[in-house]
Amino acid sequence: xxxxxxxxxxxxxxxxxxxxxxxxxxxxxxxxxxxxxxxxxxxxxxxxxxxxxxxxxxxxxxxxxxxxxxxxxxxxxxxxxxxxxxxxxxxxxxxxxxxxxxxxxxxxxxxxxxxxxxxxxxxxxxxxxxxxxxxxxxxxxxxxxxxxxxxxxxxxxxxxxxxxxxxxxxxxxxxxxxxxxxxxxxxxxxxxxxxxxxxxxxxxxxxxxxxxxxxxxxxxxxxxxxxxxxxxxxxxxxxxxxxxxxxxxxxxxxxxxxxxxxxxxxxxxxxxxxxxxxxxxxxxxxxxxxxxxxxxxxxxxxxxxxxxxxxxxxxxxxxxxxxxxxxxxxxxxxxxxxxxxxxxxxxxxxxxxxxxxxxxxxxxxxxxxxxxxxxxxxxxxxxxxxxxxxxx
Numbered sequence: 154x155x156x157x158x159x160x161x162x163x164x165x166x167x168x169x170x171x172x173x174x175x176x177x178x179x180x181x182x183x184x185x186x187x188x189x190x191x192x193x194x195x196x197x198x199x200x201x202x203x204x205x206x207x208x209x210x211x212x213x214x215x216x217x218x219x220x221x222x223x224x225x226x227x228x229x230x231x232x233x234x235x236x237x238x239x240x241x242x243x244x245x246x247x248x249x250x251x252x253x254x255x256x257x258x259x260x261x262x263x264x265x266x267x268x269x270x271x272x273x274x275x276x277x278x279x280x281x282x283x284x285x286x287x288x289x290x291x292x293x294x295x296x297x298x299x300x301x302x303x304x305x306x307x308x309x310x311x312x313x314x315x316x317x318x319x320x321x322x323x324x325x326x327x328x329x330x331x332x333x334x335x336x337x338x339x340x341x342x343x344x345x346x347x348x349x350x351x352x353x354x355x356x357x358x359x360x361x362x363x364x365x366x367x368x369x370x371x372x373x374x375x376x377x378x379x380x381x382x383x384x385x386x387x388x389x390x391x392x393x394x395x396x397x398x399x400x401x402x403x404x405x406x407x408x409x410x411x412x413x414x415x416x417x418x419x420x421x422x423x424x425x426x427x428x429x430x431x432x433x434x435x436x437x438x439x440x441x442x443x444x445x446x447x448x449x450x451x452x453x454x455x456x457x458x459x460x461x462x463x464x465x466x467x468x469x470x471x472x473x474x475x476x477x478x479x480x481x482x483x484x485x486x487x488x489x490x491x492x493x494x495x496x497x498x499x500x501x502x503x504x505x506x507x508x509x510x511x512x513x514x515x516x517x518x519x520x521x522x523x524x525x526x527x528x529x530x531x532x533x534x535x536x537x538x539x540x541x542x543x544x545x
Contacts, residue, residue, distance in 0.1 A: 175400075188234060
C-alpha cells in the first residue's frame with residue numbers, strides 16, 4: 154500500500170510521512186507534494202503501484218489480497234489554505250475511488266462536512282496529529298491485514314536459536330516469497346551461513362537511507378534463498394556493526410510485514426535496542442533453551458527482564474533444544490523452575506544438525522522425515538494455526 158501526502162506545509166507533511174514510514178507504509182519523499190499537485194497525484198493514483206514481482210500473500214495475483222498491495226491512500230492537509238485544500242480533495246476524488254484522509258483544524262462541523270462532501274473518507278484533527286494519524290492507520294491495517302511477526306531468541310549461546318529460526322522460516326514459507334528472515338544479531342549473525350547464501354547487502358545498507366526507504370529499495374537489499382525465503386542479513390564486518398540504526402531496522406521490519414505472510418527474526422540474546430524493540434512488536438515470541446542449569450537460570454532471568462519491559466510471559470513460548478541429551482534437567486523440573494510450560498522439544502541429533510550446519514541446508518528441506526524436522530514443522534504449524542484464527 155502506498156501513500157501520498159498533499160500539503161503546502163513541509164513540516165507537517167514531514168511529520169505525517171515519518172508516522173507512515175515507522176508503520177511500514179510506503180511514502181518516499183517524492184510522494185509528498187503541494188496542493189497544486191493534487192491533479193498529478195490523482196492521475197498517479199489511477200495507476201497500479203509498480204511491483205518487481207507478483208506478491209500473493211498466499212493467494213493468486215488477481216485476488217483481493219494481492220490487490221490491496223496496489224491500493225493507495227491520499228492524505229490532504231487543510232491548514233491555512235482551507236479552500237485550496239478542499240479543492241484538492243475534490244480533484245483527487247473526481248479521478249479515483251481510493252481512500253482520502255483529510256487532516257485539518259476542528260474549527261466547526263461545517264468544515265468537516267464540506268471535506269466529507271468533497272470526497273474525504275475520514276477527517277483527522279490536526280491538533281492531535283500523531284494520535285489521529287496513528288488511529289487511522291490502525292483502522293486501515295484492520296481491513297488490509299499484515300504479516301505475522303515471530304521473534305526468536307535465547308538467553309545463552311549454543312542453544313540452537315539460529316537453527317530454530319531458519320528451520321521455522323522454511324516450514325512457514327511453504328510457498329515462494331511468503332516468508333522473510335531478518336538477522337538481528339548485529340554483532341555476528343549466522344543466518345546467511347546456515348542458508349548457504351552470500352548477501353550483497355545487510356542491515357547497514359538499509360540504515361543509510363531510512364527516510365527514502367520503500368519496498369523497492371528494501372527488496373534490493375534482500376538475499377533470496379532457493380526455497381523462496383528472503384533474507385535481510387546482519388553485518389558481516391566488525392567495523393560496520395555500529396552503523397545499524399534502530400529506526401532503520403524498525404522501519405524495515407514494519408515494511409516487510411506488509412509484503413510477506415510471515416516475518417521471522419533472529420534476536421540477539423543481549424536484546425539490544427533493535428532486538429528489544431522488535432520483541433515488543435512481535436506477534437509471537439519463541440525462546441530456545443537447553444535443559445541445563447545455566448540455560449534454565451538465564452532464561453528465568455530473561456523472562457523477568459522482558460516482563461519488566463512490558464512483554465507479558467503469556468506471549469512467550471519456550472522451545473527446548475537438544476532435547477534428550479544425557480544428564481539434562483528433567484522437563485518437569487525445568488518447567489517448575491521457570492513457572493512456565495515448555496510445549497516444544499527439538500530432539501538431540503548431533504550428526505544431523507552438524508551436517509545441516511556445515512552444508513547450509515536446513516533439515517526441514519533436506520531431512521524432512523527426521524524427528525527434528527517434524528518438530529520444527531510442529532512449531533510452525535502451531536503459529537500458522539494461531540495466525541488463521543479470526544481476529545488474530
